[in-house]
Amino acid sequence: MVTPVMNVPHLRNLDLNLLRVFLALVDEGSVTRAGTRLGLTQSAVSHALNRLRYALDDELFIRGPSGMQPTARALEIAPRLRQGMGQLQTALAPAAFDPAETDRDFVIAAGPYSASVLLPEVIARVQAEAPHASIRVRSPSRGAVEELDAGRSDLVVGGFGRTPDRFDSETLFRDRMVWVLRAGHPAAARPLTVEALAALSHLVVTTVDSAATIQGAVLEQGVERRVAVDDNVDDEFAARGLVRTVALTLPDLHSALAIVARSETTTPAPLGMVQVFGKALGLMAMEPPYPSPPLDVVGLWRKDNDGPALQWLRGLLKEAGAGFMARLEAPSCATATRPPGPD
Secondary structure, X not given: OOOOOOOOOOHHHOOHHHHHHHHHHHHHOOHHHHHHHHOOOHHHHXXXXXXXXXXXXXXXXXXXXXXXXXXXXXXXXXXXXXXHHHHHHHHHOOOOOXXXXXXXXXXXXXXXXXXXXXXXXXXXXXXHHOOOOEEEEEOOOOOHHHHHXXXXXXXXXXXXXXXXXXXXXXXXXXXXEEEEEXXXXXXXXXXXXXXXXXXXXXXXXXXXXXXXXXXXXXXXXXXXXXXXXXXXHHHXXXXXXXXXXXXXXXXXXXXXXXXXXXXXXXXXXXXXXXXXXXXXXXEEEEOOOOOOOOEXXXXXXXXXXXXXXXXXXXXXXXXXXXXXXXXXXXXXXXXXXXXXXXX
16 A cells, blocks of 8 residues: 655745745634735735645635635644744844844733733833834633644733643732722621621632633643632631622623622622722722632743743733732722722
């Protein structure tokens, strides 16, 4: 039996621009969006795709009702090509990174909370120091670690437990959890005890189906990632034989805070998030009536994608996190234990 030989393209038939078009099409699923991302016309993207089809002897993308769908061959080579392009970019990067000259498009996976805390300062710094660079923020939904492995993201920001050796990480900032009520809530007039907390209606925030989580975390590609906004409250309730009433489970903290502001419900939230949005929404924060662990927000990246450009970006994130913690510890930012008075 003769084994068929796959047509392997010679490197002289390809150039890096064609490969950039290929990866953009995988990500965007649209010739128009890929062109916008790369700064190319639709006809230029189509021409590049035709050259790739000839060189690789495969259709690569087939037009469907939801856009350009990658073929099995395209799905096979995309992760390896993305990793190779990342390694090539790192190898060719100058030892001394110059933000003023870079036109890199950084991709970060970050949720509303960490983005609200970090990105206002980071974007201001990027605009001042690297005016030609850009940042794309993606939701850290299920699959965020796979995106990092495939090279579609440079950094994932969130909470992590165990991580495999191929990754590195550092803490960007530390926060703490509080319980949030609307200003004027009857429960705010009394000390918040575990029993009083259990008597309230709760909102629970989790970014994935709770059935897929173990103690508020999921396991992705060997990485333990925290997806639930919660602390030790269920353990405290169980120790006292209490059961809380969950009025609503939803996937984002912004919505939870908006609902708490106009209802008799409560939800746990990072103090930093309450400081960003609490005044506008008319919210107050109360310290949990039990020991609550600190909330560490961490940046996670692949060790083989740790070039000078990413080190510079991580430095900006770390400085923004340090500034946030300084504001968090300031006396004027102390946690409210009763409805705030008029300004």
